[in-house]
Amino acid sequence: MLVLVDKGWLDTVLTRFGEAIAAVTRANARAGANMQQDACTHAVFETGVAPANCPAR
Numbered sequence: 133m134l135v136l137v138d139k140g141w142l143d144t145v146l147t148r149f150g151e152a153i154a155a156v157t158r159a160n161a162r163a164g165a166n167m168q169q170d171a172c173t174h175a176v177f178e179t180g181v182a183p184a185n186c187p188a189r
Contacts, residue, residue: 172186182188 168186172182175181175183175186
């Protein structure tokens with residue numbers, strides 16, 4: 133079965149899909165950074181020094 137799809141509609145859908153993928157990527161990066169920050173903060177409070185894998189500000 134052949135279905136005709138308007139090119140403008142398809143372009144809009146693909147653009148929105150790309151934006152959604154980018155938003156998920158940004159959220160995952162933020163979540164990873166927050167987990168690293170929490171681990172570094174915990175280590176600083178426990179030991180008094182930042183581990184080598186914690187980025188310096």
